[in-house]
Each structure stands twice: as C-alpha cells, then as structure tokens.
Amino acid sequence: MTKYEDSLPLQLIRARDVSMDYFRPILADNEITEQQWRVMRVLDTLGEIDFSTLSRECCILGPSLTGIVSRLEKMGYVQRKKSANDGRKYYIHLTNKAKTLVDDLRPLIEAQYIELKAKLGEEKYRQLSSLLNALIDTKEQ
Template identity: 25%
Template sequence: MDKKHLYREKKQDPSLKLFVVLSKAYRSISDQVAADIRKRGLNTTEFGVLELLYHQGEQPLQKIGDKILLASGSITYVVDKLEQKGYVSRKQSDSDRRITYASITQEGSRLLEEIFPGHWEQIESITAGLSEEEKHETIDMLKKLGTYADRLSLENK
C-alpha cells in the first residue's frame, strides 16, 4: 500500500476524525469561556481557584493544582494575585508548618456570586447547539472515553 493511500485511509478513520473534531470543539468553547471570564475581570485560572475555594472550602495550596489541573509553581503565583486583590487569604497549618491553606474571602465570595450567574448564562448560550438530551448523551460518552483513556495511561506506566 502506498503512502498516499494509507494517508487517505487514516484521514477517513473515525478515531482520527473524533480526535480532530473534539479538539476543535474544545478549543472553540474554551476560547469563548475564557473571553467571558476575562470580561468579568479574571483569567480562567483565577476563576477556577475561586470557584474551587467557594464550593469546596479551604484547600492546601498543594492540592489546588491537582484539582484544577495546574502546575504547583503556577498556583503560588495565582494565589498571590488573588490575595493582592483581596479575594483569597492564606493560613499556615497548625499541625504541619509545611502546609499552607488558601480560602476565599468574603470579598471573593461576593465577586463570585456576582459574576457566576452571567457566566453560567454564557455557558448555556455556548452549549445551546445541543438539546438537553444530546448534552446528557455527550456527557456520558465523553466520560466513557475519558475513563478508558485514563485506564490506558495507568496500564502504560
């Protein structure tokens, strides 16, 4: 089989097509969500940290990165910026001086309560191209795909 024929076959492979479509959809949606968050005076990482602290309460800095998929060095920088804005405070652990906790301040909570409804509306608008049933089906399929990919990465370690 020549290379040109092999390329055409790969190009028509639904696995490759799924990857490309999924990547493009994610980028398009992410760009719109990021633009919406920027309009509200934050970047996506700051918003993610505030949302985590708002919903889950005080968190060790070391765990925040894992929960919002950010490198630990970046977390310190983001928490510094949020602390300067008055949205987050830090507290040393009483039992282990190596652990520092971050928590959302009243000002941070007020900000999130103010901007989240509009942000939620924007996400609803962005995803309005699917019916409620299609959204649920897509969620289930993407969870299945993600779980399978996670299993593969664990097997390959």
Template identity: 65%
Template sequence: MTKYENSLPIQLIKARDVAMQYFRPVLADNDLTEQQWRVLRVLESKGPTDFSTLSHETCILSPSLTGIISRLEKQGFVTKQKSPHDGRQFYIHITDKTQALVEQLRPQIEQQYSALKKTFGEKKYQQLSQLLTELIELQTK
C-alpha cells in the first residue's frame, strides 16, 4: 500500500493549504472567506452562471453554496435571476460592487502569486500547474 506520506489526496490538501497561506491575509483584510472569493472569481471570469455550474466550478457542494450565495446577496455582491427558459433554474450575477472589489484586490492577489512563484520557483510553478491540469483532465476521460 502507498505510504501515508505519499498519499496523493493528502498531499494535494496540504499543498492547497500552503498555497492559500499566501492569499488568506488578503481575503481576511477584506472580510471574505476563501469560498466567497472562489465564487466571486468564477462569476467575474465566466459571467452569469447557473447554480449547478457554479457549484461544479467552485468545488463547493450545493448546500454550502446556497448559504454562501445568500450571504453574498445580502452583502450586495451578487444577484439571482431566474432562467427565462426554466423557472426552476437561476443564474448568479455579480454586481458593480463585486467588479470594483475584484479590481481593487487584483494587484494584491497578483503580488501574492508573484511571492509564491518566487519562493517555489517559476519553472516548478508552471510544471506543477501543467501536471495538475493534466490530472484534472482525467475526470473527463
């Protein structure tokens, strides 16, 4: 059996925690959770997104995402609109407040990416990113 230390799922969780150490202070300074930021970044990048796609893209289970969306809506960061084609489905939209926040945080987030790449090494960062992309793509095969 694979040694505990070489367990890929555990290594990935630990690596995520190390990477997030670079970003958590920026998010905390702006009263955002990691999950809220994930949702806002996906919406800012992809535009209005239906709930199930948003759940998949953010890796947040539906019950948890429901609460996150409710809190973001109360804070004025997102709005919900029913699909014109299916009344059971709704799309999440960002607001101007979100767009302004993302623009404000973009330089700080990029600075943290630079710090991570400097510490880890740009080449190793690119290699790791490519390998993780390939691993993720196994899901569609």
C-alpha cells in the first residue's frame, strides 16, 4: 500500500493549501471567500452562464453553489436571470460592481502568481501545471 505521505489526494490538498496561502490575504482584505472568488473568476472569463455550467466549471456542488450565489447576489456582485425557454433554469452574470472588483484584484493576484512562480521556478511551475492537466484529462478518457 502507498505510504500516506505519498498519497496523491493528500499531496494535492496540501499543495492547494500552500498555493492558496498566496491569495487568501487578498481575498480576505476584500471580504470575499475563495469560493466566491472562484465563481467571479469563472463568470469573468466565460460571461453569463447557466447554474449547471457554473457548478461544473467552479467544481462546486449545486447545493453549496446556491448559497454562494445567494451571498454574492446580496453583496451586489452577481445577478440571476431566468431562462426565457425553461422556467427551471437560470443564468448568472457579474454586475459592474463585481467587474470593477475583479479588475482591481487582477494585478494583486497576478503579483502573487509571479511570486509563486519565482519560488517554484518558472519551468517547475509549467511542469506542475502540465502534469495536473494531464491528471485531470484522465477523467475524460
């Protein structure tokens, strides 16, 4: 049996925590959670999308995402719009307030990526990203 310290899921959780340490202070200073930021980043990148797509893209289960979207809506960062064709389906998009926040945080977040890449090394960062994407791609095969 694989030793626990060589457990890939455990290593990935630890690596996630280390990587998020670079970004958590920025998010905390702006009173948004990691999950809220993830939702906002996806919406900033993809634009208005339906709830199911947002759930899949953010890797957040529907029941949890419902609460996150509700809180973001109360904060004035997202709006929901019912589908014209399907009353059960709705779309979510960023407000101008959220777009401003994303634009304001973008250079701060990028600075943290630069610091992370400097500590790890650009080549190792690229290798790590490539290996993680290869692992993710095994699910699609």
